[in-house]
Amino acid sequence: MLNSDPAHDVFPGRQRYIEEQQFCSFGFSVTIDQFEYDGCDNCESYLQMKGNREMVYECTSSSFDGVIAMMSPEDSWVAKWQRIGNFKPGVYAVSVTGRLPPGVVRELKSRGVIYKSRDTAVKT
Secondary structure, eight states: OOOOOOTTTOTTBBBSOOOEEOOOOTTTEEEEEHHHOOOOTTTTHOOTTOOOOOHHHHEEEEEEEEEEEESSSSGGGGHHTTOOOOOSSEEEEESSSSOOOOHHHHHHTTTTOOOOSOOOSSSO
């Protein structure tokens, strides 16, 4: 869960460098520092970004298109369409530019996790 300290929160428009996570596209108002401090609510067990700035840089992108605010993942047809129906409620990007590095993709595969790029401009 993201830090509940109001001083730690950043709202869109006040922060220039918001990031989207490339695996699950979570994080519309999340900064690099917040991903490093908190990890990702959906992917921490796979990507282990918490406390690992290098991994945060490898697994996030500041280039994304569209926004989805999801409150009830299990009831949302948009969540199913975007393949985020099993994720936590939150704000997600429709498309995140870039791909996870090959080494990270191999590690995910070795754990039985199938990576599908969130970049709609890239065919997987």
